[in-house]
Amino acid sequence: MAEFEQVNTAFLAWLAANGATVSKSIALQDYSAESAGRGVVAVADINKDEELFSIPRPLLLSPETSELAKKLDLTTLEGWNPLMICMIYEYGRGAASHWKPYFDILPMEFSTPMFWSAEELKELAGTGVIDKIGREEAESIFKEKLWPLISAHPDLFPMTEQQDKEAGFLNVFHRMGSLIMAYAFHDTLPDKDEDEDMDSDDEDDEEEEEKVNVSMVPMADMLNHKTGHNNARLFHEKDCLRMVAIKPIKNGQQIYNTYGELCNADLLRKYGFVDVPNPNNIAEISGESVVAKCTAADDNGKDEKVEFLLEQDGLEDFFILEAGGEIPEELIGCAKILMMPIDEFKTTVIEGKKLPNTKLTVEVQKVLRELLEVKLAEYPSSAKEDKALLKQATGTIPERTRNAIVVRSGEREIVQSVLDQVKKWRPPPPPPAASTGKQKGNGKGQPPNKGKKPYQKK
Structure with missing residues (x-):
């Protein structure tokens, strides 16, 4: 303390x-x-x-305030990378850095899944976390973009005995990246001084453009x-x-x-934490799984349909399921196009420029039911098992395990609610058969057989 x-x-x-x-x-x-x-x-x-x-x-702490920008050309870097390399530089300077007291108060250990073991990550199977951790992608960026700059300037990035290899700086990279992920702000600045005169009346009417920097x-x-x-x-x-x-x-x-x-x-x-309760919880169905399921019976024209859907923003990386159990219309529409016979797709959608409606059909219901059942099976435990685990006192199971259970429990509840709606759906009854003729009244303003039972004798 x-x-x-x-x-x-x-x-x-x-x-x-x-x-x-x-x-x-x-x-x-x-x-x-x-x-x-x-x-x-x-x-x-x-x-x-x-x-x-x-x-x-x-x-x-940003590329605009760090001394590194005066010593190294950072214009070739994009996204978070300019801030990332500045933080690696300032952190490596130790007591010489202007931000030393700031680094001292920031955490150096993290509970985000980026740092979980393979065994711990198994608890997140099926959730919206597992495919978005991005450790391999991050390390690829480090090796391709940052390491060439760092290794070419040992005067700016001195290597200690513990940090004498690429792996040492990679470890610092992950720590700085986690700090940016959890602590950085998008700092919004006017692109021009408020008192600066505009060159034309048209520019006077335009909203001032904003410059956004990622800063600590x-x-x-x-x-x-x-x-x-x-x-x-x-x-x-x-x-x-x-x-x-x-x-x-x-x-x-x-x-x-x-x-x-x-x-x-x-x-x-x-x-690295979760909220209970969290009304913002969602679940996701991957677009890849939708394509695979909808074209399993007939993949004729699959590539053409997928290309069309991508051009029309009708195929997402992930389709979002929200609390309440509503079946996403965009998921229904996507499934209908993918399941459409190729000839019908070409004549109706491509040539006729007519998209299918987003109402359920028996065929789409079957596919969605199978998709959602497969999704539920991806979670490593049942709802009953997770409920029992969460009832245990805090500290009886590892915090990371508990957080994983909270995530998958919230997602599973949403998937189950959508599946319940899919199962409940019934096709509307067919319209009544067309009448062959009009039945006349009895001439007294009353319908025929008024007051008589069917087949009643006169």
Whole structure:
């Protein structure tokens, strides 16, 4: 605990020495008992619209503020890579880095699936996490884009005895990448000065373009997330970034900044935790599995149909299933086209430019039922088994296992609800047969046989 407070004190002193202001109504607090690490707590009642802290832009860690941009051409790098290599550089400088107190307060161990063992990852089988971890893709980017720059400049990236190979920097790369994933902000800046005159009246009417940079924002990234509980918001201004209370906060309450409306699969993949309950949960059916199932009986013209669907945005990498059990119309429409005989597809869809409606048919119902049943079978346990596991006291099963169970339980519930709707569906009754003629009334404004029983004798 003494070390925790020592790091906090050094970090806050560094902020103050560099022009940041932090309200005396807030403090850093250890929430590790809640699997949340550091967080920010109110130590006095806070009013709505009250400023919690202000961070000058020079304190942000980005390609614009790191000294590396003055020593190395970063224009060939895209996406997160400019920030990534700057963080590797600044972290490697140790005490010489302007951001040393900031690195000291950031975690160096992570609970995201990127760092799970193969055995632990088995618990996530079937979920929306497993195909999006991206470790191999990340390492490919490192080897192709970053390692050539790092290895060519040993003066900027010195290698220690423990870090004398590519693998050493790869380990740092994963740690910095995880920090960017969990802590970085998209910093929005006006592309032009507010006072700059426009060259034409047309430009006066246009909205000012925004420039978006990925940056590390000290102190702002100390706020945790809890679905539906956010009570603060970060405002991006010309000279600083300000965190402001968006509702009254009582003394002792944790201060939250939303990370977005994320399902538990995304919360776990990006940040290493889950929320219970989480109304944003979803489940996914891969487009690849839809194509395979819908063309299993007849793959004639499959490539042509897939190409058409991709051009029309009718085939997704993943079809989203949401809570409530509604059958996605886009999934039905995609299935109908894939199952359509090739001649009908060419004459109706390609030549006639007529898409099928998105109402269920018996044929599509059968395919969707099989797809959803296969999806349920992908999870490594049953709903009953997972429910029993989650009832166990905290600490009796590993945290990573518990988080995996929460993710797959939420997804399974949604898949099951959609499957139930598919099973309940019945085709509408056929329209009544056309009448062969009109039956006349009895001439007294009454229908025929009024008051008589069928076949009643006169």
